[in-house]
Amino acid sequence: MNTLPRSITLNFRSDNVGTVSPEILRAVEAANRDPAASYGDDQYSAAVNRAFSTLFETEVAVFPVATGTAANALSLSCCARPWGAIYCHQEAHVHTSEAGATEFYSGGAKLLALPGADYQLDPATLRETLATAERGIRNRSQPDAVTITQATEYGTVYRLDGIAAIGAIARDAGLRFHMDGARFANALAKLDCTPADMTWRRGVDILSFGATKNGGMNADAIVVFDPDLVEPLSYRLRRAGQTWSKMRFAAAQLLAYVEDGLYLRLARRANALAARIGRELGALPGVELVAPVDANMLFVRMPDRAIEAIAAAGARYGRRRGGVIRLVTRFDMDEAEAEILLELVRGALD
Ligand SMILES: *Cc1c(COP(=O)(O)O)cnc(C)c1O
Numbered sequence: 001m002n003t004l005p006r007s008i009t010l011n012f013r014s015d016n017v018g019t020v021s022p023e024i025l026r027a028v029e030a031a032n033r034d035p036a037a038s039y040g041d042d043q044y045s046a047a048v049n050r051a052f053s054t055l056f057e058t059e060v061a062v063f064p065v066a067t068g069t070a071a072n073a074l075s076l077s078c079c080a081r082p083w084g085a086i087y088c089h090q091e092a093h094v095h096t097s098e099a100g101a102t103e104f105y106s107g108g109a110k111l112l113a114l115p116g117a118d119y120q121l122d123p124a125t126l127r128e129t130l131a132t133a134e135r136g137i138r139n140r141s142q143p144d145a146v147t148i149t150q151a152t153e154y155g156t157v158y159r160l161d162g163i164a165a166i167g168a169i170a171r172d173a174g175l176r177f178h179m180d181g182a183r184f185a186n187a188l189a190k191l192d193c194t195p196a197d198m199t200w201r202r203g204v205d206i207l208s209f210g211a212t213k214n215g216g217m218n219a220d221a222i223v224v225f226d227p228d229l230v231e232p233l234s235y236r237l238r239r240a241g242q243t244w245s246k247m248r249f250a251a252a253q254l255l256a257y258v259e260d261g262l263y264l265r266l267a268r269r270a271n272a273l274a275a276r277i278g279r280e281l282g283a284l285p286g287v288e289l290v291a292p293v294d295a296n297m298l299f300v301r302m303p304d305r306a307i308e309a310i311a312a313a314g315a316r317y318g319r320r321r322g323g324v325i326r327l328v329t330r331f332d333m334d335e336a337e338a339e340i341l342l343e344l345v346r347g348a349l350d
Contacts, residue, residue, distance in 0.1 A: 008337055010315040012327040014213075015183075015296060017316075019332045021215030021266060027256035028217065028249055036248045040064075044251035052223060055258055057196040061224040062209075063233060064250035065242045068093070068182045071208035071220050073101035074236050076145060078229045079176035079206065082107035084144030085133070087126055091119045091153050093180060105240060110141040118291060119154035121146070123165035130173050146170050147178040150198065151187040155274070155297030158187070160197060167203020176226070177203050182210035185267035186295035200225040206233075211257045215266045215331050219250035266331035270296035273329040273338050280342050284349055290324055298327040302345065309348035310341060 011017050036042040045064075052062045065071045072094050080086050086102065088095050090113035094102050102111060114129060116122040126146065134140040148166060151157045163179075170177040179199060181187070184207070188198055199207055205226040212220055222237075224230050237243050244250055257263050278293035281300055291299040301324045310317070318326030329338075 008334060008340065010310070010313060010337055010341060012329070012341070013316040013318060014328050015270065015330050016213050018213070018215070018330040020217045021256075021262065021331065023259075023262055024215060024217060024253050024256045027252045031248050031252035038245045038247070039243055040247040040251075042248040042251065044248040044255060048221075048251045048254050051255055051258055052221075055195055056199065056223065056225075057194065058200060058225065059227075061227075061230045061233075062254070063222040063224070063237055063242075064219045064244060064247060064254060065222060065237070066218060066220075066244075068180070068208055068210055068212070068220050069098045069101050070240065070242050071210075071222050072147070072178075072180050073098060073105040074233065074240055074242065075178050075206045075208055075222050076102045076109070076147060077105035077107075077236055078232045079178055080106050080109035080144035081142065082109060083142055084109040085112050085141035086110070086144060087112050087114060087121070087129065087146040087175075089114060089116050089119055089121045089149070089152070092147065092149055093153055093182065094147060096153075105236065109144065112141070118156040119149070119152040120156060120158055120162065121148050121166060123162065123169060126166060127169050130169065130175075143173060143175055145176040145178060147180060149180040149182070151183040151190070151295035151297075154291045154299060155295045156292055157190045157294035160191065160193060160202060163198065163202040163204070171203055176205045176229075179204045179207045181207050182213060182220075183267075183295055184210055185214050185263040186271055189264055189267040189271050190294050199223075205229065211254060211263070214257075214263060214270065216253050216257055219253045221254055267296070269331045270329045270333070273333055273335070274298055274327075277327065277329065277338050277341065281345060284345065286349060287345070296329045298329075299324050300327060303349065306345045306348040309344045313340070313344050315341060315344070 207223040209221040209223045274296045288301040
């Protein structure tokens with residue numbers, strides 16, 4: 001509203017409405033001094049591979065990409081044959097929100113969507129589904145891969161034993177294991193573990209590593225743990241137009257993002273705001289948090305008059321089914337935004 005300071009926008013729509021963190025903007029500027037080799041043969045791209053190998057405590061290959069959809073679809077295209085099946089949760093972004101990108105880039109692999117509480121793939125359901133998969137029957141898609149989202153589309157976070165359980169099933173069934181980490185940092189901040197513990201040590205072969213939603217400008221990355229996937233991925237990226245000629249500017253963003261734990265500091269701020277809003281909203285009569293607030297998203301059911309009050313004040317939020325709205329917090333939000341939101345809801349319910 002026009003009476004609010006410019007930075008107080010009450011924009012809870014998504015985390016990609018956020019600004020670029022100043023550290024990342026400065027890193028792009030710093031990479032702009034001299035010419036450099038193209039297509040990832042530059043010093044920044046080499047440094048990203050080193051920095052991420054240190055961060056993940058194992059040798060990884062990092063491929064910057066423009067979007068999370070590219071990261072997911074191209075990762076999965078290396079994990080499944082055109083006649084393969086990829087198991088995912090029925091609310092997975094790859095299944096609901098990417099216009100069939102995985103099916104397209106894989107040449108037709110089938111996403112098989114499974115139910116599960118809190119938008120999390122249930123290991124038992126996965127195991128049962130695999131037990132009835134008809135391997136070697138030409139009429140059936142053949143089990144090739146499984147993908148989970150961490151943090152999930154519902155703002156929940158898989159615990160390490162849950163990831164390990166899916167990783168073990170994948171290993172025993174010969175499936176590749178992909179993680180959609182569009183909100184990787186928010187999940188990691190919640191679990192307070194190492195990146196290695198949340199990924200390859202639990203069986204993850206390839207990771208879509210989000211940065212854009214948490215202070216990046218326009219670069220996400222694919223982090224490859226399984227060396228067999230590196231070569232096919234590099235050709236698939238080129239074919240998909242994801243091999244940036246001025247790769248160094250994407251690499252510079254990713255370097256700054258992980259340097260000195262910036263990504264975690266940004267995610268912790270977003271998570272802390274969500275936790276605070278969750279605590280205070282959840283204590284109000286007639287307000288219900290319909291999902292655990294593990295990361296930086298809240299799904300809230302509240303009376304129409306409360307929703308109308310925040311809408312009238314210009315607040316942006318995601319509308320969901322059945323009177324439930326989605327609120328997303330960000331690293332660059334002011335504490336005052338949370339306070340104003342809470343005041344508006346309290347005022348409406350008085
Ligand atoms: C935002 C998001 C993505 C990536 O979306 P793009 O719009 O392609 O960048 C992928 N997975 C999840 C769970 C997301 O929320």
